[in-house]
Amino acid sequence: MVIERPRVTIVGAGFSGLVAARELEGAGVEVTVLEARDRIGGRAWTEQRLGHTLELGATWVHWMQPFIWTEITRYGQTIYPSPVTENAYWLSGDEVHHGSEAELDAKLERPQAKIFEGSRDFFPYPHDPLHILGSGDDELIARFRAADQGSVLDALRDGDFTQEEIDLADAYWSAGYNGYTASASPLMAKHWASLSDHRLSLLDEQTLRFKLTGGMRGIYEAIAADLRAQIRLNSIVTAVEHDERGAAVTLEDGTVLRSDAVIVTAPLGALARISFTPPLPEKAQEVVEEGFNCTGFKIWIKIKGHHSLIAYAPTGHPIALVRSEYFLDDDTTILVGFGSDHTTIDLDDRDQVDELVKRWRPDLEVVECTGHDWGADPWSGQTWATPRSGQFLEGWSLFRGTQSRLRFAGADWAKGWNGVVVDGAIETGITTARGLIEEFRAMKEA
The missing domain is CATH 3.50.50.60 (FAD/NAD(P)-binding domain)
Structure with missing residues (x-):
């Protein structure tokens, strides 16, 4: 025909x-x-909320993401960076730790290197992620299949990693998978590493650093x-x-x-x-x-005063990651946050979110918060896909x-x-x- x-x-x-x-x-x-x-x-949904242009869905882009960069070039768009924060806070057990963002990143290096182990072997061609299944290397294929089982944090359980390191990795990947780390395939983290030259710093840069000027x-x-x-x-x-x-x-x-x-x-x-x-x-x-593992949420939070911060919390805390994104002229700061379970939070409940933010710093005061519940949205039923x-x-x-x-x-x-x-x-x-x-x-x- x-x-x-x-x-x-x-x-x-x-x-x-x-x-x-x-x-x-x-x-x-x-x-x-x-x-x-x-x-x-x-x-992807750009909208005016909290007195600023916000991305309720997809946000960050990078020149090492070939397909979106072509569109940015095609349509003459420009990018600008999210801020590097001055203060870092992370919860482990009943203790709030405090340092710089660089110190936080340094503490993540060792557990992340363990989680990324095998990424070079498994993904020689990152944009062809199942390539090695046809390699004929039975031992490598067996290891590859085994790496799709269990939890992304399993690699840290039998080593000499401290609970603080495990909690930091848990918080990081609760946000990254936008779902519970206990059910998250370890292979996705390794694949993300391969797409980022196997470097944690580049992975962070590609997923959380640059935004579109025009949204x-x-x-x-x-x-x-x-x-x-x-x-x-x-x-x-x-x-x-x-x-x-x-x-x-x-x-x-x-x-x-x-x-x-x-x-x-x-x-x-x-x-x-x-x-x-x-x-x-x-x-x-x-x-x-x-369903996929992406049962989480993204939230925007406006707080009083100008505060440059990033904060992590492991499973058990509804918000796993929050960081400063915008400093407004009315002496407020807009934070962006992520968590693993959209049913544990009301994205518009100022009082609930204020209580959660105070777990890191009791002096912070939430003015307003917002977001879109993609998990409850019938036309998405999830956030970004994670296995x-x-x-x-x-x-x-x-x-x-x-x-x-x-x-x-x-x-x-x-x-x-x-x-x-x-x-x-x-x-x-x-x-x-x-x-x-x-x-x-x-x-x-x-």
């Missing part, structure tokens, strides 16, 4: 969906983009402005039928859109809301039911291809920076769209 002008339906208007639409349109494909929310951007909105709105495709907001997809010839997408109002392919960019946490016919493969369905034990090998990769015209794209399924930054979303938007373009061309030439 020859398709003269292919049509593709894209579910989701986040970075992945918008980039896929742009790529497809450039090859002459007709595109319709369906978005359940009343806005574009997905888990994430400056990029996702620019991509949308380049599209000819219709972006239909408030369009809730309830069902997707797919076979080797095309797909039919059903909306909540009963409307059915037929096309030659469908790209679903919804996060794993939202896939249970869509009925797939035929069903997803059994292992993929099991991952949907289990549970066993899911690095049996998780994201299960959604990379199908035998029909159903495709998945989004940060959850990226080979490189999957989950935590928009780089992975752009990566899969491009690669998924290009795969369909080549398929359509091959059919036309046959």
Whole structure:
């Protein structure tokens, strides 16, 4: 069958969906983009709150993240750094420790080096994370598979690491995985290390240092402005039928859109809301039911006075990491924070958050706090994708291809920076769209 002008339906208007639409349109494909929310951007969302422009979702970017850096260059955006803080506080047991950010980083070096062990062997090509499974090295493959089991902190349990070091690593990775460290696959931390030249300092720089001057909105709105495709907001997809010839997408109002392919960019946490016919493969369905490890939250906190600080707390404390981001003219400071469980905190409850912040410094006073509960959001059901034990090998990769015209794209399924930054979303938007373009061309030439 020859398709003269292919049509593709894209579910989701986040970075992945918008980039896929742009790529497809450039090859002459007709595109319709369906978005359940009343806005574009997905888990990137720039908004005015607390008297400042804030990122409720994805925030930090870096020139070593190749896909987002291309978009920053394409649209003439600029970046600026988050501040290096003057004071560091970390909880261990019943004690609050105090030092500089450099001293805190130094204390993390030894446990992090242990957690990163094996990263060079396991990820010789960081953007091809499963490469060694085809290496033929049985001993290495066995070690690789074993490293996907247990907890990210297991490496520290049998050594000579102090409880303070373990608590610091626990706090760091509670924020990094945005979920409980006890269920977090050790392989993700090693993969992040490989994407950062196996250096903790570069990992911190890539994930928590540089922000877009115009906000994430400056990029996702620019991509949308380049599209000819219709972006239909408030369009809730309830069902997707797919076979080797095309797909039919059903909306909540009963409307059915037929096309030659469908790209679903919804996060794993939202896939249970869509009925797939035929069903997803059994292992993929099991991952949907289990969910990823990202059960946490991001919060913005305004406090009285100008305070330059970073603070850590291990499992058992709702907020694992908080740091100063903005110093306002009204003599207030806006902090950004992360924790492992969105059900343990009310992101708008000033009194609760004030009590939590005082665990580090009793003199601090919270004025206001805000955030978006991505875990409770029906169109995300999670924050950035991080794997549970066993899911690095049996998780994201299960959604990379199908035998029909159903495709998945989004940060959850990226080979490189999957989950935590928009780089992975752009990566899969491009690669998924290009795969369909080549398929359509091959059919036309046959």
